[in-house]
Amino acid sequence: MTEPAQGEPEQGESAKEEPPLAKSSQGDGTISWSSLLSEAIGRFGRANVENPEGSARRIVEAATGLGPAELALSLEQQATIRGVAQFDAMVARRLKGEPLQYVVGSWGFRHLDLLVDKRVLIPRPETEEIVQWGLEELARCALSGSIEPLVTDLGTGSGAIGLSVLTEVQQAQVWMSDASEEALAVCRANLAALGRAGVRGRIVSGSWFEALPDVLLGAIDLIITNPPYVAERDELPPVVADWEPEQALVSGPLGTEDVHHLITSSPRWLRADGAIVVEMAPDQVDVMCRLAANYFEEVEAKVDLSGRQRGVVARFPRRLHL
Secondary structure (H helix, E strand, O other): OOOOEOEOOOOEOOOOOOOOOOOHHHOOOOOEHHHHHHHHHHHHHHOOEOOHHHHHHHHHHHHHOOOHHHHHHHOOOEOOHHHHHHHHHHHHHHHOOOOHHHHHOEEEEOOEEEEOOOOOOOOOHHHHHHHHHHHHHHHHHHHOOOOOOEEEEEOOOOOHHHHHHHHHOOOOEEEEEEOOHHHHHHHHHHHHOOHHHHHHEEEEEOOHHHHOOHHHOOOEEEEEEOOOOEEOOOOOOHHHHOOOOHHHOEEEOOOOHHHHHHHHHOHHHEEEEEEEEEEOOHHHHHHHHHHHOOOEEEEEEEEOOOOOEEEEEEEEEOHHHO
8 A cells, every 4th residue: 555645645624515516406408517617616615625626627527528638628518417417426425525536436547547446545656656666677677588577466456556567568467466356346347448458467366475376486577566554553644544445554553564474475486586566654664675685685775756765676585585
């Protein structure tokens, strides 16, 4: 999971329910999308929703099915009855504090537009950087002759990491696992939307390495993962704690339980020149680097675009742990 800091989803404070937009509730095709957009911006502003204009515009895009450029040319068109109903429902959900990503039902991640809902974590910018670090490791492996890299995305959730690798590395074979069947249903839907690239993806159910077949032992080029790393005692912002799945957020009393397991168990699954890339909280990186040094020849702490430590890359598993 990603710590709710940089790239945190927009959050609106809980607000008193307002009636549906007066004109739109008629559903008689006499109001333009421009008028609905303006009225929603006003309602979000009065309710102290963060970035009211951005929220309103994304909701109008979802209700119309239009992208930003198309919407700009279509704002004066009359809204349909169905479109108004969808719009009113999404505005009401946003006013109750539901994250915008869940309200509109999809969110951009690198080159993908992913289905997201309360069954999975919301994709965040920090995890896009985790993918980039993984791609750099695959480029290194390619130089040593690994033309069709084998990758595992453990705890895949929506599939954001694994599906990004599938689309950005043409020959990659990617195994995606999760212990949550609800999350895997979302991942399957996103995999199906990839088209031809999705043929190289496999989705399996299970907790961490238990989900993988023994045939992958010692054969994986890259393990890349965004596991839970929140401690049970940690307080999360309401926008996260009230809406996102707890099992994808909280690891245990310390918060490092899952990260520790992934680092110490990964060497036997990796090729001799393989690597693991793990996202974690900034205050966990130094400790996990020291742990990884017992299991890998090379260990690197990675810093995100905000200048905070965000992950660990460990390369070349030590043979004594294979």
